Amino acid sequence: MKSKAKLYQLRFYLAFILVVGGFYIDTMQTGWRILSFKETNHTKERTGHQTRIFYHK
Amino acid sequence: MTNPIDIQPQSNLCSKCNTPLPIHVRHEVYSLVCGECGSIYYCFNDQLDLQIPNFKQLPISWRMNIGISGNLKGVNYQVIAMLQKAEAGTEYTWEEYTLWNPIHGIAYLSVYNGHWMLLNELNEIPLIEERNCTYQNENYELFANYETVIIQAFGEFFYPIDKVPNTTEQDFINRSGLITKEYSKENVSYFKGEYIVPAVIKKAFDLDSIPEKVGVGMIEPFMPSIDFGTLKNIVIGIVLIWGALQIYYASIASDEIIFNRSYTVTDSTTDKDIITPAFKLQNGTKNIELKVNVEIDNDWFYTGATLVNEKTGDLYDLEMEAEYYYGYEEGERWSEGNQYVAKIMSAIPEGNYYLILHPIKSSKVNSTFFTVTVCRDVYVFSNGIIILIVLLLFPIYYFIRSYYFEMMRWKNSDYSNYDE
Numbered sequence: 433m434k435s436k437a438k439l440y441q442l443r444f445y446l447a448f449i450l451v452v453g454g455f456y457i458d459t460m461q462t463g464w465r466i467l468s469f470k471e472t473n474h475t476k477e478r479t480g481h482q483t484r485i486f487y488h489k
Numbered sequence: 490m491t492n493p494i495d496i497q498p499q500s501n502l503c504s505k506c507n508t509p510l511p512i513h514v515r516h517e518v519y520s521l522v523c524g525e526c527g528s529i530y531y532c533f534n535d536q537l538d539l540q541i542p543n544f545k546q547l548p549i550s551w552r553m554n555i556g557i558s559g560n561l562k563g564v565n566y567q568v569i570a571m572l573q574k575a576e577a578g579t580e581y582t583w584e585e586y587t588l589w590n591p592i593h594g595i596a597y598l599s600v601y602n603g604h605w606m607l608l609n610e611l612n613e614i615p616l617i618e619e620r621n622c623t624y625q626n627e628n629y630e631l632f633a634n635y636e637t638v639i640i641q642a643f644g645e646f647f648y649p650i651d652k653v654p655n656t657t658e659q660d661f662i663n664r665s666g667l668i669t670k671e672y673s674k675e676n677v678s679y680f681k682g683e684y685i686v687p688a689v690i691k692k693a694f695d696l697d698s699i700p701e702k703v704g705v706g707m708i709e710p711f712m713p714s715i716d717f718g719t720l721k722n723i724v725i726g727i728v729l730i731w732g733a734l735q736i737y738y739a740s741i742a743s744d745e746i747i748f749n750r751s752y753t754v755t756d757s758t759t760d761k762d763i764i765t766p767a768f769k770l771q772n773g774t775k776n777i778e779l780k781v782n783v784e785i786d787n788d789w790f791y792t793g794a795t796l797v798n799e800k801t802g803d804l805y806d807l808e809m810e811a812e813y814y815y816g817y818e819e820g821e822r823w824s825e826g827n828q829y830v831a832k833i834m835s836a837i838p839e840g841n842y843y844l845i846l847h848p849i850k851s852s853k854v855n856s857t858f859f860t861v862t863v864c865r866d867v868y869v870f871s872n873g874i875i876i877l878i879v880l881l882l883f884p885i886y887y888f889i890r891s892y893y894f895e896m897m898r899w900k901n902s903d904y905s906n907y908d909e
Binding site: 438439441442445446452453455457459460463468474475 | 775
């Protein structure tokens with residue numbers, strides 16, 4: 433089997449690599465941290481912090 | 490269909506059971522075996538000469554009929570004979586069909602446990618050294634070494650079928666196929682084999698049914714639509730590009746300190762807002778890292794932090810918690826937590842901003858001193874790790890499954906390198 437045909441058989445995976453790779457480059461260009469997507473709350477109005485109740489030793 | 494076989498077979502009848510004995514290859518056939526009673530005939534000048542003794546025709550659960558044709562690998566073959574072979578001293582048996590095409594000659598179709606192999610005789614001699622075989626720059630490993638016996642046969646043969654000696658076969662395999670060395674005292678032959686998916690056989694010969702697959706075939710490919718070597722090269726490519734991107738993004742991240750100021754929280758200022766002086770974020774949309782260093786000792790500290798865009802009023806909220814405890818228990822020192830906390834605010838557009846801090850200290854101390862630092866354009870390594878894991882999920886799954894598949898394949902071999 434020629435190498436082109438072998439690559440063609442993996443076309444869906446190659447497309448996946450392009451999409452995920454593009455997403456990665458976009459996150460790095462804009463400084464978007466994937467893990468912190470829930471940490472920061474972006475709003476137009478200040479709703480006040482959810483003051484935590486701490487239980488310590 | 491290419492190479493159509495349109496030669497009419499010569500008609501004969503078995504002198505013992507009157508079963509038709511068609512001859513497809515005519516002048517090249519040396520011996521003929523009746524599929525019904527096992528009588529063996531030698532063929533000379535279109536005359537059949539009955540030989541004694543004959544083959545016992547034993548029941549076979551499934552077999553292809555002699556004379557049917559099918560297109561395999563672009564060649565239109567006709568099935569002209571079948572041999573049932575066995576490994577000497579064992580109960581293992583398999584069938585070997587002789588395929589014939591007037592232009593391409595002879596090929597063999599072997600079926601064992603529902604796994605099919607197409608074999609062609611080689612004109613070259615592969616290099617064999619102990620348990621390794623090299624042919625056309627491909628390496629093969631010894632899988633099986635056994636003596637074969639013909640149990641029964643029917644159809645037409647180019648040699649005296651009743652005088653075929655027992656042969657020894659050595660099967661060498663790799664991911665793409667098989668090299669078989671078949672030898673006796675008088676003769677040595679080499680064959681190259683490739684796996685044929687059962688459905689292809691069924692379609693090619695227009696069969697109503699075929700034997701069910703059992704276990705893993707000797708050269709059955711794992712996920713035949715995916716080439717192991719190509720996937721391996723893609724993975725190497727991904728890792729190299731990923732590494733280069735990590736170096737690139739780490740080198741261009743400015744990690745510039747934009748704001749740095751210290752505050753003290755007392756009983757009267759705890760749980761109240763602190764508004765910082767404004768600072769400017771530049772160079773488009775980048776992240777910022779908010780760091781809080783706090784002097785706590787077996788204590789905790791919390792602050793809410795809201796980044797406010799002076800012009801648009803956009804707000805970005807974060808909650809920062811630090812705790813640091815230590816002690817000495819049962820002869821061992823222990824500590825947990827840190828006197829700092831750092832969090833990233835993603836994708837913050839350029840502009841003038843200020844922070845609203847909302848610190849809360851514990852009631853154990855009268856005051857807590859803390860420092861807030863804002864860094865612009867921080868390199869985020871975790872993104873790269875997540876992306877790498879996501880990209881490699883499929884290859885990791887493939888390689889693990891492939892490993893177990895190979896292990897199952899080599900379970901049938903006396904030469905397996907896999908641990909039991």
